Amino acid sequence: xxxxxxxxxxxxxxxxxxxxxxxxxxxxxxxxxxxxxxxxxxxxxxxxxxxxxxxxxxxxxxxxxxxxxxxxxxxxxxxxxxxxxxxxxxxxxxxxxxxxxxxxxxxxxxxxxxxxxxxxxxxxxxxxxxxxxxxxxxxxxxxxxxxxxxxxxxxxxxxxxxxxxxxxxxxxxxxxxxxxxxxxxxxxxxxxxxxxxx
Ligand code: GTP
Ligand code: MG
Numbered sequence: 001x002x003x004x005x006x007x008x009x010x011x012x013x014x015x016x017x018x019x020x021x022x023x024x025x026x027x028x029x030x031x032x033x034x035x036x037x038x039x040x041x042x043x044x045x046x047x048x049x050x051x052x053x054x055x056x057x058x059x060x061x062x063x064x065x066x067x068x069x070x071x072x073x074x075x076x077x078x079x080x081x082x083x084x085x086x087x088x089x090x091x092x093x094x095x096x097x098x099x100x101x102x103x104x105x106x107x108x109x110x111x112x113x114x115x116x117x118x119x120x121x122x123x124x125x126x127x128x129x130x131x132x133x134x135x136x137x138x139x140x141x142x143x144x145x146x147x148x149x150x151x152x153x154x155x156x157x158x159x160x161x162x163x164x165x166x167x168x169x170x171x172x173x174x175x176x177x178x179x180x181x182x183x184x185x186x187x188x189x190x191x192x193x194x195x196x197x198x
Pocket of ligand 2: 051058
C-alpha cells in the first residue's frame with residue numbers, strides 16, 4: 001500500500017485539544033528512545049516527518065500525522081524517562097493516559113518494545129494498564145536490524161513470558177526495523193484491515 005499524502009497536522013499538549021475526533025487513528029507508544037518517531041517515518045515513507053533523536057524524551061506532546069486524508073498516525077511521548085509534570089503510577093504521563101482513555105477514534109495502540117534489551121517492568125505495567133482500561137493494542141518489536149536471528153529468538157522468550165504472566169495469549173506481534181524498512185507492509189495491511197472494518 002502506498003501512502004499518497006502524509007501531513008503533520010500539529011502537536012497537542014492535551015487530548016481535548018487534539019483535532020476533531022472524526023477519522024480513525026493509530027497511536028505509537030513505548031519507552032523513550034524505543035523508535036516510535038522513526039517507525040512513523042518508515043511507515044509513512046517520509047523520512048523527516050516525525051522528529052527522531054538519540055536523546056530520549058524528544059517527543060513531548062501528542063503529534064498527529066494525517067495519512068491520505070483519511071486516517072491518522074499519532075506519535076506519543078515515551079514513558080520511562082524522567083520529565084516534569086504529573087505522572088501515573090508507572091511513569092507515563094497523565095497526558096498519555098488521558099489521550100488513550102478518552103479518544104473515541106483511537107482504533108489501536110501500537111506498543112513498541114526494543115528486542116535488543118531485556119524485558120522492562122514498565123512495559124508490563126503499561127500493557128496491564130491498557131488491558132484494565134479495555135484499550136486494544138498490538139506489540140511491535142523494534143530495531144531488529146541490530147540483532148541476529150538466534151539472539152532475537154533468545155530475547156523474545158523472556159519478553160513473551162513476562163507478558164504471558166498477565167495474559168492468556170500474546171496479542172498480534174509485528175517485527176520491525178525502521179533502519180532496514182522491515183515490517184512496513186504488515187503494519188499497513190493491519191491498519192487497512194481495521195479501517196475497512198469500521
Ligand atoms: P522519544 O520521542 O524520545 O520517546 O523516542 P522515540 O521512541 O520516538 O525514538 P526515535 O524514533 O527518536 O529513535 C531513537 C533512536 O533509535 C534514534 O537514534 C534512532 O535513529 C534509533 N532507531 C530507531 N529505530 C531504529 C531501527 O529500526 N534500527 C536502528 N538500528 N536504530 C533505530
Ligand atoms: Mg519520538
